[in-house]
Amino acid sequence: MVKNALQAQLLKAGLVDNKKAKKLSKQAVHAQRTGQSDDAAIKAKIEQDLQEKLAKDQALNAEKKRLLDEKTLHASVVQMINHHKIKDTDGEISYQFIDESKIKKVYINQQIYNALVSGSLVVAKNGESYAFLPKALADRINEKLAGFIIVNNAENNNNDVTDEEDPYAAYVIPDDLMW
Structure with missing residues (x-):
């Protein structure tokens, strides 16, 4: 048959x-x-699809992990700023600085103003407001994640190099000039 x-x-x-x-x-x-067929091509295709799926899943997991790490780092920096910010800053002296190409003005006391001008304090973005932090903490925050520190006068003080040919080199303009 x-x-x-x-x-x-x-x-x-x-x-x-x-x-x-x-x-x-x-x-x-x-x-x-x-189920023992001689279709090696089908088995190879199934194995290849399985490997592609595994690679795609690993890439998605790596991306999710990267986003989670980034979010965790951002949250830890915000927590550091909230924990270490100087709280009693209200005063009558205005301090102006640039944030996102806009001039911002905050009113602070004389002690905070002097520390900001000398570079021992920095201005950091704290959500929609601003916080005043010690310089050492600001350096640690910048190492972890950039973009939080807005004003750092310690960097400006180190970069003041007078040109020998400048006719106005003898006339130093003070940083704390009040208009």
Whole structure:
């Protein structure tokens, strides 16, 4: 008994006998039942798809981890600013600085003003307001994440180099000039 047309044609041509045809059909049925097919290409495709999915999942997990780390770092910097900011700063002296290409004005006391001008305190962005932090803490914050420190006069004081050919080098303009 022949099961498919190819076997029937091979039997008619005399290339295969009945015994050989039955053996081949039994092997095919057995392979189909046990799932052992010779489709190596299908197995390779499945394996390749599995590897691609695994790589894609790893990339997504790495991106999620990076975003979570970034969010955690941002939260820790905000917590450091809130914990170490100088609280009693209200006064009558106005201090102006630039934030995002806009001039901002805060009113502070004389002690805070002197510390800001000398560079021992810095102005940091604290949400929608501003905080005054010690210079050492500001350096640590800048190492972790840039963008929080707005005014750092210690950097400006180090960069003051007078040009020898400048005719107005003898006339020093004070940083704390009140207009």
